[in-house]
Amino acid sequence: MTQRVAITGVGLISPSVNSVRDMAAAYAATEGRYPPQTVNDIPAPEAAAPRELRRMARLTRLALYAADTACRNAGVISSPECGIIVGLTHGTSSLLKEFHDYWFDYGPQMASPVAFSNGVTNAPLGAVSKHCGLTAGGMTVVGAENCGMETLGLAARSVIDGDYRYCCAGGAEEYSQLVADAYRNIGWFCREAPPFLPYTGPSRGFGLSEGSCFFVTAKEQDVRGKAVFFSPLTSLDELDGDPDVILSGAAGGPQDRFEREAIAAVLARCKSRPHILFSKCFFGETFSAGALFSAAMAWDILANGASYPAYPLDPDIGYAHPAERVDGAQSVLVISSSRSGETFFGLFSKRSFG
Amino acid sequence: MAHEVWITGIGVVSALGAGYEEHAEALRMGRSGLVPHELFGGREPDPCVCGIVPHRCMPHSIEESAGIRADLLLDFALRQALVSAGLGAGIHADIIAGTTLGNMHGATRYYSNVREGRPADPSLVRHFLPCMPLAWAARHNGIAGRRLTVCSACASSNAALGLAFRRISRGQCSRAIAGGFDAMSPFVAAGFNSLRLISAVPCKPFARDRNGLNPGEAAAMLVLESKEAAAERGARPLARLAGYGEALEAYHYTRSDPRGSGTEAALRKALTSAGAGPDAIGAIHLHGTGTEANDRSEYVACRSVFGDRLAFIPACSTKSATGHTFGAAGALNAVLSIISICERIIPATLFSENIDPEFAGLSISTRVRETSVVEMIASSALGFGGEASVVIIARAPEDA
Numbered sequence: 001m002t003q004r005v006a007i008t009g010v011g012l013i014s015p016s017v018n019s020v021r022d023m024a025a026a027y028a029a030t031e032g033r034y035p036p037q038t039v040n041d042i043p044a045p046e047a048a049a050p051r052e053l054r055r056m057a058r059l060t061r062l063a064l065y066a067a068d069t070a071c072r073n074a075g076v077i078s079s080p081e082c083g084i085i086v087g088l089t090h091g092t093s094s095l096l097k098e099f100h101d102y103w104f105d106y107g108p109q110m111a112s113p114v115a116f117s118n119g120v121t122n123a124p125l126g127a128v129s130k131h132c133g134l135t136a137g138g139m140t141v142v143g144a145e146n147c148g149m150e151t152l153g154l155a156a157r158s159v160i161d162g163d164y165r166y167c168c169a170g171g172a173e174e175y176s177q178l179v180a181d182a183y184r185n186i187g188w189f190c191r192e193a194p195p196f197l198p199y200t201g202p203s204r205g206f207g208l209s210e211g212s213c214f215f216v217t218a219k220e221q222d223v224r225g226k227a228v229f230f231s232p233l234t235s236l237d238e239l240d241g242d243p244d245v246i247l248s249g250a251a252g253g254p255q256d257r258f259e260r261e262a263i264a265a266v267l268a269r270c271k272s273r274p275h276i277l278f279s280k281c282f283f284g285e286t287f288s289a290g291a292l293f294s295a296a297m298a299w300d301i302l303a304n305g306a307s308y309p310a311y312p313l314d315p316d317i318g319y320a321h322p323a324e325r326v327d328g329a330q331s332v333l334v335i336s337s338s339r340s341g342e343t344f345f346g347l348f349s350k351r352s353f354g
Numbered sequence: 355m356a357h358e359v360w361i362t363g364i365g366v367v368s369a370l371g372a373g374y375e376e377h378a379e380a381l382r383m384g385r386s387g388l389v390p391h392e393l394f395g396g397r398e399p400d401p402c403v404c405g406i407v408p409h410r411c412m413p414h415s416i417e418e419s420a421g422i423r424a425d426l427l428l429d430f431a432l433r434q435a436l437v438s439a440g441l442g443a444g445i446h447a448d449i450i451a452g453t454t455l456g457n458m459h460g461a462t463r464y465y466s467n468v469r470e471g472r473p474a475d476p477s478l479v480r481h482f483l484p485c486m487p488l489a490w491a492a493r494h495n496g497i498a499g500r501r502l503t504v505c506s507a508c509a510s511s512n513a514a515l516g517l518a519f520r521r522i523s524r525g526q527c528s529r530a531i532a533g534g535f536d537a538m539s540p541f542v543a544a545g546f547n548s549l550r551l552i553s554a555v556p557c558k559p560f561a562r563d564r565n566g567l568n569p570g571e572a573a574a575m576l577v578l579e580s581k582e583a584a585a586e587r588g589a590r591p592l593a594r595l596a597g598y599g600e601a602l603e604a605y606h607y608t609r610s611d612p613r614g615s616g617t618e619a620a621l622r623k624a625l626t627s628a629g630a631g632p633d634a635i636g637a638i639h640l641h642g643t644g645t646e647a648n649d650r651s652e653y654v655a656c657r658s659v660f661g662d663r664l665a666f667i668p669a670c671s672t673k674s675a676t677g678h679t680f681g682a683a684g685a686l687n688a689v690l691s692i693i694s695i696c697e698r699i700i701p702a703t704l705f706s707e708n709i710d711p712e713f714a715g716l717s718i719s720t721r722v723r724e725t726s727v728v729e730m731i732a733s734s735a736l737g738f739g740g741e742a743s744v745v746i747i748a749r750a751p752e753d754a
Contacts, residue, residue, distance in 0.1 A: 084602065088505070089483065099545070100465045108394045108544040116545035117608045117738065121454065121484065121505040126739025129602040135619070137600035138741070139513045140505045142456075142485045150502070161524060178468065340489065342501075 002238045002347070004231040005156045006223040007303075008166070009076070009216035011069025012296050013062055014283050015039050015209055019069075020296055024306040027282045027297075035284035037209050038175045046072065048131060055114050056127060057092035058210075063124035063172035064131055066212035071132045074216035076166050078133030082216070083164035086125045086140045086171065087151030089287035093176035095119035124172055136164045145255045147171060148213070148291035149336035149344040153232030155217050165222075170214030171288035180208050188253055206253035209284025213292035215299075226351065228302045230295070233345040242270040243347065244329035245301060247294040249336045251280035258337035262345070266333060274333075275310045275326045291336035291344070298332035298348040356523045360584045360591035360754070361747075363439025363577035365431035365533075366689045367412070368676045369405030369570055373434060378693045384702045384722045386675045388556045388568055391416075393540040399547045403556055405570025405677020406538055416538050421460030423537035423571075424453065424487045431573035432491050435531060439577035440589055443496035448527050449488065450502045450518050451575070452510025452534035453681035456484030459539035487535065497531065505681070507737030508641070509600075510534050511574065512684030515745050516598035518578050528583035533685035535573035542680065543569045549608060557644030557678075559671035560653070560718050561706040567643045570677020574685035585754075593692045596730060596748035597628025603740030609647045614655030616742030617734060621659045624732065624744040632660050635667060635746075636728035637700055639691045641736045642671020643678050648736060653713045665715045668723060674704040684735035684743065691731040691747040698725050 010020050015036035017026045042061045044053055045068035053061060063086065076082045099115035117123070122140040129135065143150055148171040155169030183189040183205075190205035220229060233239065246266060250259040263276065279294040280286075286293065300306040307327050330350060337343040366373065369387025370380040380387070387408070390401035393416070406416070412426065419426060428451065436442065455461075467473070485503035492501050506513040511534020518532035536542075546552050546569060553566035578595055601619035605611040625632060640652050656664055672690050679686050694701060700723040707720050730748045737743075 091484070091505075096461070097465060100462060100541075101469075103544050104466065104469060107397055108540070108547060109398050111544045111548040113545075113548040113550075116548050120507060120545075120738050122507045122737065122739040122741065123607065125506075125602075125741070126607045129604045129740055130607070133604050135602045135604050135616075137620075137623075137743075138506075138602055139517070139600075140739075142483065142503045142505050144483065144485065157526075161520065163520065178465070181468070182464070 002231045003160050004220055004229040005159045005217040006220050007215050007228045007230055007299055008218045008223060009070035009074025010296055010299055011066040011073065012213040013039060013042065013065050014211035016282065018043060020300050023300055024308055028309055030282055035207055035209050035282060039210060045131060055118055057095040057118050057123060059092045059172050059174040060118065060124045060127045062174060062210065062212040064127050066170055067128040067168055067214040068132060070214040070216050071168055076216055079166065080135045081165035082134040083136040083158055083167045084125055084128055084134050084138035085151050085155045085167060085169040087147040087288040088121060088140060088142050088171065089144060089147055089173055090179050091121045092119045092123060093179050094174060097178055134168060144338040145249060145287055145290055146336040146338040146342055146344050147288040149334065149346050152215060152230065152292065152295060152346060153344060156230055156232050159217050159219055167217050168214060169217065170212060171292050172212035173210050173286045173289050175208060175210035183208065190252055204252050206251040206285035209286050211283060211286050211289050213289050213296050228299050228348060228350050231347045233347055236265060236269060236345065239269065242272045243274050243331045243333035245326055245332040246274050246276045247298055247332055247334045248276060248278050249280060249290055249294060250278055251285045253285060254339040255337040258341045258343055259335060262335045262337060262343045277308055277310055291334060294334045295346060298334055301326060301329050301332055302348055302350040357525055358581035359519050359522045359595040360579050360581055361576050361593045361595055361692060362579050362584050362589045362591055363435045364592065364689050364692060365434030365438060366574045367407055367427055367430050368572035368679060368686055369407060370676055371408060372411040374693065377690065378697050380675065381690065381693060381699060381701045382722060384704060386556060386704050388677055393543050399552060402543050403568045404538060405568060407571055420463050421457050423459060424457045424535055425490050427537055427571065427573035428487050428535040429491045429494055431575040432495050435575040435577050436495065441577065445497060446499050447497055448500045448518060448521060448530035449492050449497055450504065450514040450530060450532040451488045452504040452506065452514040453484050453536055454505060454507055454510060455542065456487050458541045459537065462539065462541050506741045507739055508680050508683050509735045509737035509741040509743045510681040512735040512743035512745055513600065515595065515685060515688060516600060516743060519595050519598045522578055522580050529579045531575055531577050533575035534682040536571055536679055536681040538569060538571040551645050553644060556705045557674050558706045559642035559644040559673055559703050560649050560709055560713055562708045562710040564644045564649065566645055567673065568677040570679040572676060572679035572682040572686045574682055574689045576685065576688065591750040591754050593695055593750050594748040595745060597624045597746035599623025599627060600743040603742060605740050608738050610651035610736055612650055614651045614658065616740055617652055617655035617736060618658050620742040620744045621655060621732060624746050628746040630730060634730050635732050637694065637731045638667055638669040639687050639731055639733040640669055640671045641734045642673055644673055652734060653716055657715065665717055668700040668717055668719050670701045670703045670719050672701050687733045687735065688745055688747055691733045694731060695728050695747065695749050699723065700725050
């Protein structure tokens with residue numbers, strides 16, 4: 001039997017929404033328009049020192065807000081039993097640019113120690129650990145578009161195996177002009193105006209965005225009553241029954257062809273006709289946070305009964321599900337592929353008794 | 355049931371040279387690989403005292419290999435580890451590596467081009483991704499299996515070893531290649547210099563006049579196998595990876611907790627996971643960067659865990675031989691600990707003749723010491739973000 005963990009806390013921030021509660025309505029309202037790229041105002045987490053926040057990279061502030069929200073939801077503030085796993089793709093590009101600017105303009109002796117210490121890759125983990133008082137251990141992993149799902153899988157494993165009693169896990173990405181320009185140079189960046197929907201025509205590149213999403217996971221037996229569970233699947237053979245919903249990480253980028261193959265592989269096993277939803281037409285491409293936004297939608301569908309519209313798909317995908325809303329789902333399969341073709345699957349399910 | 359984790363191969367390249375023999379020889383001779391080097395075209399803080407991989411092992415200069423140096427170092431260590439373990443290309447294994455910044459020197463060049471309005475090489479986009487060197491090296495060596503890049507600052511490669519250890523000992527995989535790498539880059543030297551943590555002379559870990567670290571570069575990869583998997587193919591272990599522990603200090607982004615909270619917790623967890631008590635530890639290979647805060651924090655933690663017995667446990671830091679190799683530091687320490695066990699020597703903590711009296715009871719070896727059998731060595735690595743980790747390296751079983 002597939003092992004699973006309970007999701008006991010969720011926190012997120014994106015350009016369009018900074019709470020799960022408002023997500024479904026905001027998603028429906030965008031109707032697949034090109035997503036905004038940056039968060040206008042990153043809220044300060046509870047009890048955060050303004051001076052410290054000013055010094056932090058944008059990426060770290062996004063991660064801290066999402067992780068703090070998730071930890072407060074789950075009641076794991078100041079816990080020596082809670083580990084942290086953070087997934088990142090590009091890291092703190094803007095602060096590292098600032099560090100280089102001082103260095104290039106005034107010489108290496110004038111490079112900023114604040115930009116360096118807050119710009120290192122694991123700065124978000126350090127900030128979450130210090131602010132939330134989590135000391136059990138942890139790590140930062142770096143990967144591409146599927147990094148978030150890998151992070152959540154590692155968190156689940158660490159709880160199942162008893163490395164941590166709880167694990168706060170998530171991903172974060174900041175919008176950086178440097179990174180956007182780099183992707184524009186290789187033709188992966190979508191230059192076009194809305195609408196932005198995967199599989200509705202030829203791939204046009206992704207719409208870069210920013211945000212962060214964190215979860216707190218706990219042992220299944222530590223949770224009573226209604227709960228949402230997460231199982232990292234090592235293969236589709238572990239899929240027991242049909243999922244009601246498939247959430248794809250397609251974004252118009254190079255991973256789409258692998259997402260398409262993965263969807264086809266799932267559908268080939270299904271007796272029923274699951275709904276297929278996309279998170280990135282709302283959240284944009286946020287790399288390490290991307291699959292976690294899909295996971296947040298899955299959690300919202302199962303925990304809150306939230307309803308998300310499904311858009312019509314390109315017939316080329318071989319599955320012409322009608323555009324309609326998803327209601328009453330019991331299980332959601334999240335698919336997350338990277339640009340190099342590595343695909344992770346995560347199954348979310350719910351328990352409403354006990 | 356926990357599976358015994360055998361170390362059946364190592365690949366290593368650092369300022370001391372390449373491979374087991376060159377590192378063993380350098381440790382026996384008490385040789386340092388630190389050299390003065392111009393990283394900033396002669397501007398201060400040049401000349402930097404650095405641990406740079408010798409030309410005979412890495413023919414490309416730091417400038418020439420800016421965007422691919424990490425790839426080359428990792429590839430070198432990976433190939434050597436496979437040969438050392440008697441494995442060929444095309445194997446299936448988890449591959450987990452720690453790094454702090456990947457090919458950051460390439461990213462620095464990218465920033466520089468963009469600022470000066472020169473066309474930025476599109477291929478340089480890969481330098482924003484620290485996971486790319488591992489992806490490339492795994493592909494280049496035909497290793498199929500799960501790939502993971504860990505960026506836990508200077509504790510990165512201990513975290514990689516720890517994750518591989520847990521997966522094998524729990525039967526989640528039977529073989530993994532784990533370790534770490536980091537290439538010399540002016541960025542990291544400028545960064546530590548901005549924090550006033552760079553020493554203008556060879557570093558002096560635990561010395562009264564210690565005043566900072568020397569940047570270094572290295573790659574160290576270890577082939578880890580379950581006892582059963584190794585025995586099945588007739589492989590013999592160099593040593594065992596017996597335990598791993600980690601903790602977060604939640605104290606400061608860059609400074610270690612003077613109470614040693616993280617290292618103490620990591621050390622205790624590592625001992626528990628090895629099923630051993632403090633009495634089982636025969637030597638300590640400290641992170642020992644030569645900075646005020648790091649050395650104090652490690653000492654306090656060791657004092658707390660080992661008590662009065664600390665005075666009888668030989669301890670060392672090899673940062674004055676290799677430089678601080680950041681993401682590779684934990685795995686390099688692990689390799690040097692294996693050599694220590696196999697060659698029955700305790701490496702010298704070079705240039706640290708004048709041990710700080712603050713560290714009373716810490717038995718720092720300032721000269722190379724021959725020793726009797728050492729059963730277990732505790733090897734630590736601490737990183738920014740308050741990350742602390744300890745691996746326990748144990749002597750190979752007699753009957754293996």
